[in-house]
Amino acid sequence: MAAEEEKFRNPSPPAHETREETAEKEAIGDTVYSKRWILRVLMRLAREEADSSDLEADLEDSLCQLWDSATDKDVVEFLLQFDAIEVTMKVIDTTSKPRLKEICVGILGNMACIPSACKEISLEISKLTSILGCGDPPTLLEAIRLFRTCLYDKEVGSRWLSELQNRQNQDHLLFILESSLNVELLVACGNLINDGFDMDDSLVDSMANHEQCIRAMCEALTQVRESDHSRAGIFVTMLHFLTTTETSVKAITDSSSLVLPIVSDYVTSVSSQIEIEEIEADLSAASSLLQVLLSFPLVKREKINSHLIESLRMIAKFVKPKFKDSITETVQLLLEKKQN
Known part of the structure:
Protein backbone atom coordinates (compact mmCIF):
# COMPACT_ATOMS: atom_id res chain seq x y z
CA MET A 1 0.00 0.00 0.00
CA ALA A 2 2.82 2.38 0.90
CA ALA A 3 4.46 1.66 -2.42
CA GLU A 4 1.19 2.48 -4.25
CA GLU A 5 0.90 5.82 -2.43
CA GLU A 6 4.50 6.64 -3.22
CA LYS A 7 3.75 6.09 -6.91
CA PHE A 8 1.03 8.76 -7.07
CA ARG A 9 2.35 11.46 -4.70
CA ASN A 10 3.75 14.78 -5.94
CA PRO A 11 7.51 14.90 -6.49
CA SER A 12 9.62 16.43 -3.76
CA PRO A 13 10.64 20.05 -4.27
CA PRO A 14 14.23 20.61 -5.38
CA ALA A 15 16.74 20.89 -2.58
CA HIS A 16 17.23 24.47 -1.45
CA GLU A 17 20.58 25.85 -2.58
CA THR A 18 22.67 27.81 -0.16
CA ARG A 19 23.94 31.25 -1.14
CA GLU A 20 27.40 29.78 -1.41
CA GLU A 21 26.20 27.11 -3.87
CA THR A 22 24.35 29.67 -5.98
CA ALA A 23 27.39 31.97 -6.03
CA GLU A 24 29.60 29.05 -7.03
CA LYS A 25 27.39 28.31 -10.04
CA GLU A 26 27.33 31.97 -11.03
CA GLU A 48 25.77 53.60 -23.92
CA GLU A 49 24.89 56.55 -26.13
CA ALA A 50 27.54 58.27 -28.20
CA ASP A 51 26.91 61.72 -26.77
CA SER A 52 29.27 64.09 -25.03
CA SER A 53 27.68 63.89 -21.59
CA ASP A 54 29.82 62.72 -18.70
CA LEU A 55 30.25 59.02 -18.04
CA LEU A 164 54.99 50.06 -37.27
CA GLN A 165 56.16 50.34 -40.89
CA ASN A 166 53.01 52.30 -41.72
CA ARG A 167 53.98 55.92 -42.43
CA GLN A 168 50.93 57.37 -40.69
CA ASN A 169 51.53 55.32 -37.54
CA GLN A 170 55.16 56.45 -37.53
CA ASP A 171 54.02 60.07 -37.88
CA HIS A 172 51.74 59.64 -34.86
CA LEU A 173 54.47 58.07 -32.70
CA LEU A 174 57.06 60.69 -33.62
CA PHE A 175 54.54 63.46 -32.94
CA ILE A 176 54.05 62.05 -29.44
CA LEU A 177 57.82 61.98 -28.84
CA GLU A 178 58.24 65.53 -30.10
CA SER A 179 55.28 67.22 -28.43
CA SER A 180 54.08 65.32 -25.36
CA LEU A 181 54.90 66.47 -21.84
CA ASN A 182 53.50 63.28 -20.31
CA VAL A 183 56.45 61.20 -19.09
CA GLU A 184 54.47 57.94 -18.83
CA LEU A 185 53.26 58.34 -22.40
CA LEU A 186 56.74 59.22 -23.69
CA VAL A 187 58.28 56.18 -21.99
CA ALA A 188 55.56 53.86 -23.31
CA CYS A 189 55.99 55.24 -26.83
CA GLY A 190 59.78 54.89 -26.58
CA ASN A 191 59.50 51.28 -25.44
CA LEU A 192 57.18 50.45 -28.34
CA ILE A 193 59.57 51.92 -30.91
CA ASN A 194 62.58 50.20 -29.32
CA ASP A 195 60.74 46.88 -29.38
CA GLY A 196 60.12 47.35 -33.08
CA PHE A 197 63.73 48.35 -33.74
CA ASP A 198 64.93 45.26 -31.89
CA MET A 199 62.67 43.00 -33.98
CA ASP A 200 63.25 44.48 -37.45
CA ASP A 201 66.30 46.40 -38.74
CA SER A 202 64.32 47.69 -41.70
CA LEU A 203 62.13 49.63 -39.27
CA VAL A 204 65.23 51.55 -38.14
CA ASP A 205 65.83 52.73 -41.70
CA SER A 206 62.15 53.47 -42.23
CA MET A 207 61.95 55.71 -39.16
CA ALA A 208 65.28 57.37 -39.90
CA ASN A 209 63.87 58.60 -43.21
CA HIS A 210 61.46 60.89 -41.36
CA GLU A 211 62.69 64.46 -41.27
CA GLN A 212 61.57 64.94 -37.65
CA CYS A 213 62.85 61.56 -36.39
CA ILE A 214 66.09 62.67 -34.69
CA ARG A 215 64.58 65.87 -33.37
CA ALA A 216 61.61 64.00 -31.87
CA MET A 217 63.85 61.48 -30.13
CA CYS A 218 66.06 64.23 -28.71
CA GLU A 219 63.02 66.17 -27.47
CA ALA A 220 61.72 63.08 -25.69
CA LEU A 221 65.13 62.40 -24.13
CA THR A 222 65.35 65.96 -22.82
CA GLN A 223 61.79 65.95 -21.49
CA VAL A 224 62.08 62.66 -19.64
CA ARG A 225 65.57 63.41 -18.29
CA GLU A 226 64.25 66.56 -16.64
CA SER A 227 61.55 64.57 -14.85
CA ASP A 228 62.98 61.09 -14.36
CA HIS A 229 66.67 60.46 -14.97
CA SER A 230 66.32 56.71 -14.52
CA ARG A 231 64.04 56.23 -17.54
CA ALA A 232 65.64 58.65 -19.98
CA GLY A 233 68.02 55.93 -21.15
CA ILE A 234 65.21 54.48 -23.25
CA PHE A 235 65.77 57.29 -25.72
CA VAL A 236 69.55 56.94 -25.68
CA THR A 237 69.01 53.31 -26.67
CA MET A 238 66.63 54.48 -29.40
CA LEU A 239 69.23 56.88 -30.79
CA HIS A 240 71.85 54.14 -30.55
CA PHE A 241 69.68 51.91 -32.76
CA LEU A 242 70.14 54.58 -35.44
CA THR A 243 73.85 53.73 -35.58
CA THR A 244 73.16 50.12 -36.65
CA THR A 245 72.30 50.56 -40.35
CA GLU A 246 73.91 52.52 -43.17
CA THR A 247 70.87 54.71 -43.82
CA SER A 248 70.25 55.55 -40.18
CA VAL A 249 73.93 56.27 -39.46
CA LYS A 250 73.86 58.99 -42.10
CA ALA A 251 70.71 60.45 -40.56
CA ILE A 252 72.17 60.64 -37.07
CA THR A 253 75.62 61.91 -38.08
CA ASP A 254 73.96 64.61 -40.19
CA SER A 255 72.27 65.68 -36.95
CA SER A 256 75.40 65.40 -34.79
CA SER A 257 75.25 69.06 -33.74
CA LEU A 258 71.85 68.35 -32.17
CA VAL A 259 72.49 64.87 -30.76
CA LEU A 260 76.00 65.27 -29.29
CA PRO A 261 75.22 67.95 -26.66
CA ILE A 262 71.98 66.26 -25.60
CA VAL A 263 73.62 62.85 -25.13
CA SER A 264 76.58 64.52 -23.40
CA ASP A 265 74.22 66.27 -20.98
CA TYR A 266 72.47 62.96 -20.31
CA VAL A 267 75.72 61.22 -19.41
CA THR A 268 77.02 64.00 -17.16
CA SER A 269 73.70 64.45 -15.35
CA VAL A 270 72.72 60.84 -14.72
CA SER A 271 76.19 59.78 -13.64
CA SER A 272 75.85 61.99 -10.57
CA GLN A 273 72.16 61.29 -9.90
CA ILE A 274 71.71 57.52 -10.18
CA GLU A 275 73.57 54.40 -9.09
CA ILE A 276 75.74 53.53 -12.10
CA GLU A 277 74.93 49.81 -11.83
CA GLU A 278 71.24 50.53 -12.47
CA ILE A 279 71.81 52.20 -15.84
CA GLU A 280 75.13 50.81 -17.07
CA ALA A 281 73.54 49.31 -20.20
CA ASP A 282 72.09 52.74 -21.07
CA LEU A 283 75.44 54.39 -20.43
CA SER A 284 77.16 51.82 -22.62
CA ALA A 285 74.67 52.63 -25.41
CA ALA A 286 75.43 56.33 -24.91
CA SER A 287 79.16 55.60 -25.12
CA SER A 288 78.78 53.67 -28.38
CA LEU A 289 76.59 56.43 -29.78
CA LEU A 290 79.20 59.03 -28.87
CA GLN A 291 81.88 57.03 -30.66
CA VAL A 292 79.88 57.14 -33.89
CA LEU A 293 79.26 60.87 -33.55
CA LEU A 294 82.93 61.59 -32.75
CA SER A 295 84.04 59.75 -35.87
CA PHE A 296 82.16 62.34 -37.92
CA PRO A 297 84.67 64.90 -39.29
CA LEU A 298 82.44 67.94 -38.75
CA VAL A 299 82.27 67.48 -34.97
CA LYS A 300 84.51 70.28 -33.73
CA ARG A 301 86.61 70.26 -30.59
CA GLU A 302 84.71 73.16 -29.03
CA LYS A 303 81.70 70.83 -28.94
CA ILE A 304 83.57 68.47 -26.63
CA ASN A 305 82.46 68.92 -23.04
CA SER A 306 85.24 68.52 -20.46
CA HIS A 307 82.67 67.46 -17.87
CA LEU A 308 81.66 64.62 -20.20
CA ILE A 309 85.21 63.26 -20.22
CA GLU A 310 85.41 63.33 -16.43
CA SER A 311 81.98 61.75 -16.10
CA LEU A 312 82.91 58.88 -18.41
CA ARG A 313 86.15 58.31 -16.55
CA MET A 314 84.21 58.06 -13.31
CA ILE A 315 81.60 55.77 -14.88
CA ALA A 316 84.31 53.43 -16.20
CA LYS A 317 85.38 52.73 -12.60
CA PHE A 318 82.00 51.29 -11.65
CA VAL A 319 80.63 49.44 -14.67
CA LYS A 320 81.09 45.76 -15.44
CA PRO A 321 84.19 44.81 -17.48
CA LYS A 322 82.10 44.15 -20.61
CA PHE A 323 81.08 47.85 -20.63
CA LYS A 324 84.35 49.33 -19.37
CA ASP A 325 86.41 48.90 -22.56
CA SER A 326 83.85 50.71 -24.71
CA ILE A 327 83.62 53.63 -22.30
CA THR A 328 87.40 53.88 -22.00
CA GLU A 329 87.67 53.94 -25.79
CA THR A 330 85.12 56.77 -25.93
CA VAL A 331 87.17 58.79 -23.44
CA GLN A 332 90.24 58.34 -25.65
CA LEU A 333 88.32 59.51 -28.74
CA LEU A 334 87.08 62.56 -26.85
CA LEU A 335 90.60 63.48 -25.78
CA GLU A 336 91.92 63.07 -29.32
CA LYS A 337 89.11 65.15 -30.74
CA LYS A 338 89.67 67.88 -28.18
CA GLN A 339 93.34 68.09 -28.99
CA ASN A 340 92.89 68.25 -32.77
Whole structure:
Protein backbone atom coordinates (compact mmCIF):
# COMPACT_ATOMS: atom_id res chain seq x y z
CA MET A 1 0.00 0.00 0.00
CA ALA A 2 2.82 2.38 0.90
CA ALA A 3 4.46 1.66 -2.42
CA GLU A 4 1.19 2.48 -4.25
CA GLU A 5 0.90 5.82 -2.43
CA GLU A 6 4.50 6.64 -3.22
CA LYS A 7 3.75 6.09 -6.91
CA PHE A 8 1.03 8.76 -7.07
CA ARG A 9 2.35 11.46 -4.70
CA ASN A 10 3.75 14.78 -5.94
CA PRO A 11 7.51 14.90 -6.49
CA SER A 12 9.62 16.43 -3.76
CA PRO A 13 10.64 20.05 -4.27
CA PRO A 14 14.23 20.61 -5.38
CA ALA A 15 16.74 20.89 -2.58
CA HIS A 16 17.23 24.47 -1.45
CA GLU A 17 20.58 25.85 -2.58
CA THR A 18 22.67 27.81 -0.16
CA ARG A 19 23.94 31.25 -1.14
CA GLU A 20 27.40 29.78 -1.41
CA GLU A 21 26.20 27.11 -3.87
CA THR A 22 24.35 29.67 -5.98
CA ALA A 23 27.39 31.97 -6.03
CA GLU A 24 29.60 29.05 -7.03
CA LYS A 25 27.39 28.31 -10.04
CA GLU A 26 27.33 31.97 -11.03
CA ALA A 27 31.07 32.51 -10.66
CA ILE A 28 33.33 32.42 -13.69
CA GLY A 29 36.01 29.84 -13.04
CA ASP A 30 37.74 30.45 -9.74
CA THR A 31 37.13 34.20 -9.84
CA VAL A 32 34.81 36.31 -7.72
CA TYR A 33 33.14 37.69 -10.85
CA SER A 34 29.65 36.41 -11.65
CA LYS A 35 28.38 35.67 -15.14
CA ARG A 36 25.25 37.69 -14.49
CA TRP A 37 27.19 40.75 -13.37
CA ILE A 38 29.51 40.71 -16.40
CA LEU A 39 26.59 40.32 -18.81
CA ARG A 40 24.80 43.20 -17.12
CA VAL A 41 27.87 45.44 -17.52
CA LEU A 42 28.25 44.45 -21.18
CA MET A 43 24.59 45.23 -21.84
CA ARG A 44 24.95 48.67 -20.24
CA LEU A 45 28.06 49.30 -22.31
CA ALA A 46 26.26 48.28 -25.50
CA ARG A 47 23.42 50.72 -24.72
CA GLU A 48 25.77 53.60 -23.92
CA GLU A 49 24.89 56.55 -26.13
CA ALA A 50 27.54 58.27 -28.20
CA ASP A 51 26.91 61.72 -26.77
CA SER A 52 29.27 64.09 -25.03
CA SER A 53 27.68 63.89 -21.59
CA ASP A 54 29.82 62.72 -18.70
CA LEU A 55 30.25 59.02 -18.04
CA GLU A 56 27.99 57.95 -15.18
CA ALA A 57 30.00 57.24 -12.04
CA ASP A 58 28.45 53.84 -11.34
CA LEU A 59 29.01 52.70 -14.93
CA GLU A 60 32.60 53.92 -14.82
CA ASP A 61 33.14 51.96 -11.60
CA SER A 62 31.64 48.79 -13.12
CA LEU A 63 33.70 49.14 -16.29
CA CYS A 64 36.89 49.60 -14.28
CA GLN A 65 36.09 46.37 -12.43
CA LEU A 66 35.54 44.68 -15.79
CA TRP A 67 38.87 46.12 -16.94
CA ASP A 68 40.58 44.55 -13.93
CA SER A 69 38.80 41.21 -14.46
CA ALA A 70 39.90 40.99 -18.10
CA THR A 71 43.32 39.75 -17.06
CA ASP A 72 41.79 36.39 -16.08
CA LYS A 73 41.70 33.65 -18.76
CA ASP A 74 38.29 32.32 -17.69
CA VAL A 75 36.75 35.79 -17.71
CA VAL A 76 38.23 36.54 -21.14
CA GLU A 77 36.87 33.31 -22.59
CA PHE A 78 33.45 34.17 -21.18
CA LEU A 79 33.64 37.67 -22.68
CA LEU A 80 34.52 36.21 -26.07
CA GLN A 81 31.36 34.06 -25.99
CA PHE A 82 29.25 37.21 -25.75
CA ASP A 83 30.96 39.36 -28.41
CA ALA A 84 32.67 41.66 -25.93
CA ILE A 85 35.25 42.74 -28.51
CA GLU A 86 32.56 43.76 -30.98
CA VAL A 87 30.67 45.68 -28.28
CA THR A 88 33.83 47.41 -27.07
CA MET A 89 34.98 48.33 -30.60
CA LYS A 90 31.60 49.88 -31.38
CA VAL A 91 31.92 52.11 -28.33
CA ILE A 92 35.52 53.04 -29.24
CA ASP A 93 34.36 54.00 -32.75
CA THR A 94 31.40 56.12 -31.68
CA THR A 95 31.93 57.59 -28.22
CA SER A 96 32.99 61.18 -27.65
CA LYS A 97 33.80 60.47 -23.99
CA PRO A 98 37.59 60.22 -23.56
CA ARG A 99 37.38 58.32 -20.26
CA LEU A 100 35.03 55.73 -21.76
CA LYS A 101 37.32 55.24 -24.77
CA GLU A 102 40.34 54.89 -22.49
CA ILE A 103 38.62 52.20 -20.41
CA CYS A 104 37.46 50.28 -23.49
CA VAL A 105 40.94 50.28 -25.01
CA GLY A 106 42.31 49.23 -21.62
CA ILE A 107 39.88 46.30 -21.47
CA LEU A 108 41.07 45.14 -24.90
CA GLY A 109 44.68 45.57 -23.76
CA ASN A 110 44.10 43.20 -20.85
CA MET A 111 42.17 40.72 -22.97
CA ALA A 112 45.00 40.68 -25.52
CA CYS A 113 47.22 38.93 -22.97
CA ILE A 114 45.20 35.79 -23.80
CA PRO A 115 46.25 34.46 -27.26
CA SER A 116 42.72 33.57 -28.43
CA ALA A 117 41.53 37.08 -27.63
CA CYS A 118 44.63 38.67 -29.14
CA LYS A 119 43.92 36.90 -32.41
CA GLU A 120 40.35 38.20 -32.49
CA ILE A 121 41.34 41.71 -31.42
CA SER A 122 43.88 41.78 -34.27
CA LEU A 123 41.03 41.61 -36.77
CA GLU A 124 40.45 45.26 -35.79
CA ILE A 125 44.10 46.23 -36.17
CA SER A 126 43.54 49.19 -38.52
CA LYS A 127 40.92 50.80 -36.30
CA LEU A 128 42.99 50.22 -33.17
CA THR A 129 46.24 51.64 -34.56
CA SER A 130 44.34 54.72 -35.77
CA ILE A 131 43.82 55.57 -32.08
CA LEU A 132 47.51 56.60 -32.06
CA GLY A 133 46.32 59.79 -33.71
CA CYS A 134 43.94 60.79 -30.92
CA GLY A 135 44.84 63.64 -28.60
CA ASP A 136 43.98 62.08 -25.23
CA PRO A 137 47.11 60.94 -23.33
CA PRO A 138 45.40 58.28 -21.14
CA THR A 139 43.79 56.68 -24.21
CA LEU A 140 47.08 56.85 -26.10
CA LEU A 141 48.83 55.15 -23.19
CA GLU A 142 46.36 52.26 -23.28
CA ALA A 143 46.54 52.02 -27.09
CA ILE A 144 50.34 51.74 -26.95
CA ARG A 145 50.12 49.14 -24.19
CA LEU A 146 47.70 47.13 -26.36
CA PHE A 147 50.06 47.52 -29.35
CA ARG A 148 53.04 46.19 -27.36
CA THR A 149 51.07 43.24 -25.99
CA CYS A 150 49.95 42.19 -29.46
CA LEU A 151 53.44 42.79 -30.87
CA TYR A 152 54.76 39.94 -28.71
CA ASP A 153 52.01 37.48 -29.60
CA LYS A 154 53.50 34.49 -31.43
CA GLU A 155 50.68 34.16 -33.95
CA VAL A 156 49.74 37.75 -34.82
CA GLY A 157 52.78 39.74 -33.66
CA SER A 158 54.15 40.07 -37.21
CA ARG A 159 50.97 41.87 -38.29
CA TRP A 160 51.45 44.46 -35.57
CA LEU A 161 55.13 44.82 -36.43
CA SER A 162 54.15 45.60 -40.02
CA GLU A 163 51.88 48.36 -38.67
CA LEU A 164 54.99 50.06 -37.27
CA GLN A 165 56.16 50.34 -40.89
CA ASN A 166 53.01 52.30 -41.72
CA ARG A 167 53.98 55.92 -42.43
CA GLN A 168 50.93 57.37 -40.69
CA ASN A 169 51.53 55.32 -37.54
CA GLN A 170 55.16 56.45 -37.53
CA ASP A 171 54.02 60.07 -37.88
CA HIS A 172 51.74 59.64 -34.86
CA LEU A 173 54.47 58.07 -32.70
CA LEU A 174 57.06 60.69 -33.62
CA PHE A 175 54.54 63.46 -32.94
CA ILE A 176 54.05 62.05 -29.44
CA LEU A 177 57.82 61.98 -28.84
CA GLU A 178 58.24 65.53 -30.10
CA SER A 179 55.28 67.22 -28.43
CA SER A 180 54.08 65.32 -25.36
CA LEU A 181 54.90 66.47 -21.84
CA ASN A 182 53.50 63.28 -20.31
CA VAL A 183 56.45 61.20 -19.09
CA GLU A 184 54.47 57.94 -18.83
CA LEU A 185 53.26 58.34 -22.40
CA LEU A 186 56.74 59.22 -23.69
CA VAL A 187 58.28 56.18 -21.99
CA ALA A 188 55.56 53.86 -23.31
CA CYS A 189 55.99 55.24 -26.83
CA GLY A 190 59.78 54.89 -26.58
CA ASN A 191 59.50 51.28 -25.44
CA LEU A 192 57.18 50.45 -28.34
CA ILE A 193 59.57 51.92 -30.91
CA ASN A 194 62.58 50.20 -29.32
CA ASP A 195 60.74 46.88 -29.38
CA GLY A 196 60.12 47.35 -33.08
CA PHE A 197 63.73 48.35 -33.74
CA ASP A 198 64.93 45.26 -31.89
CA MET A 199 62.67 43.00 -33.98
CA ASP A 200 63.25 44.48 -37.45
CA ASP A 201 66.30 46.40 -38.74
CA SER A 202 64.32 47.69 -41.70
CA LEU A 203 62.13 49.63 -39.27
CA VAL A 204 65.23 51.55 -38.14
CA ASP A 205 65.83 52.73 -41.70
CA SER A 206 62.15 53.47 -42.23
CA MET A 207 61.95 55.71 -39.16
CA ALA A 208 65.28 57.37 -39.90
CA ASN A 209 63.87 58.60 -43.21
CA HIS A 210 61.46 60.89 -41.36
CA GLU A 211 62.69 64.46 -41.27
CA GLN A 212 61.57 64.94 -37.65
CA CYS A 213 62.85 61.56 -36.39
CA ILE A 214 66.09 62.67 -34.69
CA ARG A 215 64.58 65.87 -33.37
CA ALA A 216 61.61 64.00 -31.87
CA MET A 217 63.85 61.48 -30.13
CA CYS A 218 66.06 64.23 -28.71
CA GLU A 219 63.02 66.17 -27.47
CA ALA A 220 61.72 63.08 -25.69
CA LEU A 221 65.13 62.40 -24.13
CA THR A 222 65.35 65.96 -22.82
CA GLN A 223 61.79 65.95 -21.49
CA VAL A 224 62.08 62.66 -19.64
CA ARG A 225 65.57 63.41 -18.29
CA GLU A 226 64.25 66.56 -16.64
CA SER A 227 61.55 64.57 -14.85
CA ASP A 228 62.98 61.09 -14.36
CA HIS A 229 66.67 60.46 -14.97
CA SER A 230 66.32 56.71 -14.52
CA ARG A 231 64.04 56.23 -17.54
CA ALA A 232 65.64 58.65 -19.98
CA GLY A 233 68.02 55.93 -21.15
CA ILE A 234 65.21 54.48 -23.25
CA PHE A 235 65.77 57.29 -25.72
CA VAL A 236 69.55 56.94 -25.68
CA THR A 237 69.01 53.31 -26.67
CA MET A 238 66.63 54.48 -29.40
CA LEU A 239 69.23 56.88 -30.79
CA HIS A 240 71.85 54.14 -30.55
CA PHE A 241 69.68 51.91 -32.76
CA LEU A 242 70.14 54.58 -35.44
CA THR A 243 73.85 53.73 -35.58
CA THR A 244 73.16 50.12 -36.65
CA THR A 245 72.30 50.56 -40.35
CA GLU A 246 73.91 52.52 -43.17
CA THR A 247 70.87 54.71 -43.82
CA SER A 248 70.25 55.55 -40.18
CA VAL A 249 73.93 56.27 -39.46
CA LYS A 250 73.86 58.99 -42.10
CA ALA A 251 70.71 60.45 -40.56
CA ILE A 252 72.17 60.64 -37.07
CA THR A 253 75.62 61.91 -38.08
CA ASP A 254 73.96 64.61 -40.19
CA SER A 255 72.27 65.68 -36.95
CA SER A 256 75.40 65.40 -34.79
CA SER A 257 75.25 69.06 -33.74
CA LEU A 258 71.85 68.35 -32.17
CA VAL A 259 72.49 64.87 -30.76
CA LEU A 260 76.00 65.27 -29.29
CA PRO A 261 75.22 67.95 -26.66
CA ILE A 262 71.98 66.26 -25.60
CA VAL A 263 73.62 62.85 -25.13
CA SER A 264 76.58 64.52 -23.40
CA ASP A 265 74.22 66.27 -20.98
CA TYR A 266 72.47 62.96 -20.31
CA VAL A 267 75.72 61.22 -19.41
CA THR A 268 77.02 64.00 -17.16
CA SER A 269 73.70 64.45 -15.35
CA VAL A 270 72.72 60.84 -14.72
CA SER A 271 76.19 59.78 -13.64
CA SER A 272 75.85 61.99 -10.57
CA GLN A 273 72.16 61.29 -9.90
CA ILE A 274 71.71 57.52 -10.18
CA GLU A 275 73.57 54.40 -9.09
CA ILE A 276 75.74 53.53 -12.10
CA GLU A 277 74.93 49.81 -11.83
CA GLU A 278 71.24 50.53 -12.47
CA ILE A 279 71.81 52.20 -15.84
CA GLU A 280 75.13 50.81 -17.07
CA ALA A 281 73.54 49.31 -20.20
CA ASP A 282 72.09 52.74 -21.07
CA LEU A 283 75.44 54.39 -20.43
CA SER A 284 77.16 51.82 -22.62
CA ALA A 285 74.67 52.63 -25.41
CA ALA A 286 75.43 56.33 -24.91
CA SER A 287 79.16 55.60 -25.12
CA SER A 288 78.78 53.67 -28.38
CA LEU A 289 76.59 56.43 -29.78
CA LEU A 290 79.20 59.03 -28.87
CA GLN A 291 81.88 57.03 -30.66
CA VAL A 292 79.88 57.14 -33.89
CA LEU A 293 79.26 60.87 -33.55
CA LEU A 294 82.93 61.59 -32.75
CA SER A 295 84.04 59.75 -35.87
CA PHE A 296 82.16 62.34 -37.92
CA PRO A 297 84.67 64.90 -39.29
CA LEU A 298 82.44 67.94 -38.75
CA VAL A 299 82.27 67.48 -34.97
CA LYS A 300 84.51 70.28 -33.73
CA ARG A 301 86.61 70.26 -30.59
CA GLU A 302 84.71 73.16 -29.03
CA LYS A 303 81.70 70.83 -28.94
CA ILE A 304 83.57 68.47 -26.63
CA ASN A 305 82.46 68.92 -23.04
CA SER A 306 85.24 68.52 -20.46
CA HIS A 307 82.67 67.46 -17.87
CA LEU A 308 81.66 64.62 -20.20
CA ILE A 309 85.21 63.26 -20.22
CA GLU A 310 85.41 63.33 -16.43
CA SER A 311 81.98 61.75 -16.10
CA LEU A 312 82.91 58.88 -18.41
CA ARG A 313 86.15 58.31 -16.55
CA MET A 314 84.21 58.06 -13.31
CA ILE A 315 81.60 55.77 -14.88
CA ALA A 316 84.31 53.43 -16.20
CA LYS A 317 85.38 52.73 -12.60
CA PHE A 318 82.00 51.29 -11.65
CA VAL A 319 80.63 49.44 -14.67
CA LYS A 320 81.09 45.76 -15.44
CA PRO A 321 84.19 44.81 -17.48
CA LYS A 322 82.10 44.15 -20.61
CA PHE A 323 81.08 47.85 -20.63
CA LYS A 324 84.35 49.33 -19.37
CA ASP A 325 86.41 48.90 -22.56
CA SER A 326 83.85 50.71 -24.71
CA ILE A 327 83.62 53.63 -22.30
CA THR A 328 87.40 53.88 -22.00
CA GLU A 329 87.67 53.94 -25.79
CA THR A 330 85.12 56.77 -25.93
CA VAL A 331 87.17 58.79 -23.44
CA GLN A 332 90.24 58.34 -25.65
CA LEU A 333 88.32 59.51 -28.74
CA LEU A 334 87.08 62.56 -26.85
CA LEU A 335 90.60 63.48 -25.78
CA GLU A 336 91.92 63.07 -29.32
CA LYS A 337 89.11 65.15 -30.74
CA LYS A 338 89.67 67.88 -28.18
CA GLN A 339 93.34 68.09 -28.99
CA ASN A 340 92.89 68.25 -32.77
